[in-house]
Amino acid sequence: MIAGIDLGGTNVRIGVINELLEIVEWKEALSEVEKGYDHTIQVIFNLLDQVKADYHIERVGLCAPGPLDHKAGVLLDPPNLKGWGYQPIVQSIERYMSCPVYLLNDANAAALSEAATGAGEGYESVWFTTVSTGIGSGYVYQGKLIQGEKGCTGEIGNMIIVPGGYRHANLNPGSLEGYASGTAIGRIAKEKYGIKGGAFEVIDRAQKGDPQATIILNSTLEYLSTAIANIVHTINPSVFVFGGGVMTDSEYLLPLLSEKVDQRIYGSLQGTIELKAAHHKNEAGVLGAAVYASQQPSQPSIVRGLKS
Amino acid sequence: MIAGIDLGGTNVRIGVINELLEIVEWKEALSEVEKGYDHTIQVIFNLLDQVKADYHIERVGLCAPGPLDHKAGVLLDPPNLKGWGYQPIVQSIERYMSCPVYLLNDANAAALSEAATGAGEGYESVWFTTVSTGIGSGYVYQGKLIQGEKGCTGEIGNMIIVPGGYRHANLNPGSLEGYASGTAIGRIAKEKYGIKGGAFEVIDRAQKGDPQATIILNSTLEYLSTAIANIVHTINPSVFVFGGGVMTDSEYLLPLLSEKVDQRIYGSLQGTIELKAAHHKNEAGVLGAAVYASQQPSQPSIVRGLKS
Structure with a gap:
């Protein structure tokens, strides 16, 4: 045991x-x-x-x-x-x-759980991403984690998406986490339109057709799709699995994200990138x-x- | 045989x-x-x-x-x-x-050659990048290539570095290849300062202290270091190996690149990222x-x- x-x-x-x-x-x-x-x-x-x-x-x-x-x-x-x-x-x-x-x-553990008995089961390689307060990933290849030389595989919260952009915490200016995490969505919604209540409120309003919330969600998903496209062109994993609070309504969010990923990859790859919701929860x-x-x-x- | x-x-x-x-x-x-x-x-x-x-x-x-x-x-x-x-x-x-x-x-082949008997020998994982007319990479983990689901591992020429930026060939707007390849250096030098003769001329002039060429080389290396930092935070390879015509003068270029990479990664990683020149040529x-x-x-x- x-x-x-x-x-x-x-x-x-x-x-x-x-x-x-x-x-x-x-x-x-x-x-x-x-x-x-x-x-x-x-x-x-x-x-x-x-x-x-x-x-x-x-x-x-x-x-x-x-x-x-x-x-x-x-x-x-x-x-x-x-x-x-x-x-x-x-x-x-x-x-x-x-x-x-x-x-x-914990992101690596979640990645392994999805590869072993979750949404990534049966794939050669699994890229797991949690979008929550922060953004973190784990990469499983042939059933095992690749953690990298200093264990920093999957630290995509620090990926540069907007060179010289907003600086979140101790991350790079223009980091993915500064533009597409739950924290970022809440911050941008409040700054731009005075929307309080954070990422959940934004996603909920967008789903109901609110134009301001739709603009914010749309740009968030564009930042996230830029990161996903960069990962495709770096390591081309067999499947992307998404967890974390922000991705809870995956049936609504993943098709929107998938469309934006396809706009940012080689034509020969369009339609081949699988995005799935995490299977495991707590x-x-x-x-x-x-x-x-x-x-x-x-x-x-x-x-x-x-x-x- | x-x-x-x-x-x-x-x-x-x-x-x-x-x-x-x-x-x-x-x-x-x-x-x-x-x-x-x-x-x-x-x-x-x-x-x-x-x-x-x-x-x-x-x-x-x-x-x-x-x-x-x-x-x-x-x-x-x-x-x-x-x-x-x-x-x-x-x-x-x-x-x-x-x-x-x-x-x-060919980039994958060069990566394998470096991992087997070149600059990447003895490392757990090797990220090889050629900077030439275009930019391509190969990733070797524990001695073997990871080519990815559709063989697109290492297609970092299409990584988005400047969202909405210059569109080179059929790549993404703002692609790495559009900003840091030999072709890109030649194009930018000509457009910005009328410098003819392409990337080699720019590098040669920069090395001799020419201020315009220095500005161009500097920004090229910033784009390239952004890509390298993104790869560090994605897969954290044990060593980066550089080949291709643009990197010929590696003794001059790699220390400049290394400095810029360190400015774009977690503090705990600074000084740990090894950049080496390719060992194999033709x-x-x-x-x-x-x-x-x-x-x-x-x-x-x-x-x-x-x-x-």
């Missing part, structure tokens, strides 16, 4: 996954990250106690918000987990569980983390060269 | 490669593509006759300018090989040689095509489902 842990800013979720990649046990609690690292690691231990009693756990996969260093097994000061940077989270859980623990970022992180752990050589962190 | 064939608009080059990936025989001739497909295929046969006499060739790798369909084994009307679209080139050479023939595009296509053929299952085209 493998346990998957999804450590988020709001919840900690833990699942036990069998060999068929089915979730056979599920536990969750508030992560209460504002109370600090020591508190939340105890929340994780408490949940693990509940599954240790009933299942023999051989490995643990742990996903968390980036940026993180998956090789070193540490978080690098993620904005939603203040004070967690460089804490020995992998080693702590390893000691508690007496089994190897593997860390990866279980994506837990499942993907477990799949990731199952694919690693079974070695504790000390053997893998992690400092304790 | 494996033969590599590099079919170009000017020359056809054929090499025989041994198990150590050494070139043990070399033949070349003018391709004379203006005389048509039937003529040039005879040029290829004549060169093959010369190597068949001395070596037992088990497989052939064939590289040619794109666009092409590597799975179907046909060229798709490449601009420099008019009238070659959908000709059964793979099957013709297979019949002549009585062994399997594998087709790939032999890159032949060598890469042979490496590619060596990696395929030994099956004639009919078994692989190619129409004859």
Whole structure:
């Protein structure tokens, strides 16, 4: 049995996954990250106690918000987990569980879950993108993650879409996240037309035919389609899978996005780019983390060269 | 023994490669593509006759300018090989040689040659880019090409760098190739300052301190660095390798490019992105095509489902 842990800013979720990649046990609690690292690691231990009693756990996969260093097994000061940077989270859980623990970022975990048993099942390569507060991606090739030399595969929130454009947070001026994330949609709607209520309100109004909201949604999808077209011409994945709050109404949004992608790719590729909605919801992180752990050589962190 | 064939608009080059990936025989001739497909295929046969006499060739790798369909084994009307679209080139050479023939595009072949025995040797993943008349790339991961669902991995000439910008040939408005290829540098230099002589003249003048040429080269490298940064945030390859005429003076150009890439990536990545000059010159296509053929299952085209 493998346990998957999804450590988020709001919840900690833990699942036990069998060999068929089915979730056979599920536990969750508030992560209460504002109370600090020591508190939340105890929340994780408490949940693990509940599954240790009933299942023999051989490995643990742990996903968390980036940026993180998956090789070193540490978080690098993620904005939603203040004070967690460089804490020995992998080693702590390893000691508690007496089994190897593997860390990866949450977008990568979701990508793996979709490739394994979701919308990307059966495709040679899967490009997963979550459009939410921020924008992040994961890339699965022949069933395995390609994380890149420094683990920055899929950091497309920092892709330059509008050279010299708006600067969002510490990203590049004109970054994708600054123009097409939920945060960006909310900001632009408010600045341009005084529309409050964020991305959901904009999408809802656009769907009802509101002209101002339609203009905003349209330009958002143009920015996003520029990024998708750039990914097509960079790595040409077999399928694009979309998750995240902004993409919730995928039946409305994906056909609009697809049309704009086709306007930005080679004629010979038009009509060949598949865009699909993510299959997994709250279980994506837990499942993907477990799949990731199952694919690693079974070695504790000390053997893998992690400092304790 | 494996033969590599590099079919170009000017020359056809054929090499025989041994198990150590050494070139043990070399033949070349003018391709004379203006005389048509039937003529040039005879040029290829004549060169093959010369190597068949001395070596037992088990497989052939064939590289040619794109666009092409590597799975179907046909060229798709490449601009420099008019009238070659959908000709059964793979099957013709297979019949002549009585062994399997594998087709790939020339940027992919060069990428493989660099990964196997060039500047990308020993890296997990290699992103090769040629900056010449056009711009093309190839991506090698763990020693093998990832060509993508429709073979369009590395078609970064069509990446959108300046939304709504200059339209070059049939590419996207604001494409990388329209702003940073040799053709683009020549065009911009002429339009902006009346500088004739193309990209080489611009680079030469910039190196000598000419302020106008320096402005043009600087903006070219900014466009190119935007593309490189986008690739970093998409797939984060272990090393970038540059070939092509425009990059000939790599000792001058790569440090300038590297500086601009670092300005467009996450702080944690700055200083980690390796840019290197290609090692192989005229032999890159032949060598890469042979490496590619060596990696395929030994099956004639009919078994692989190619129409004859």
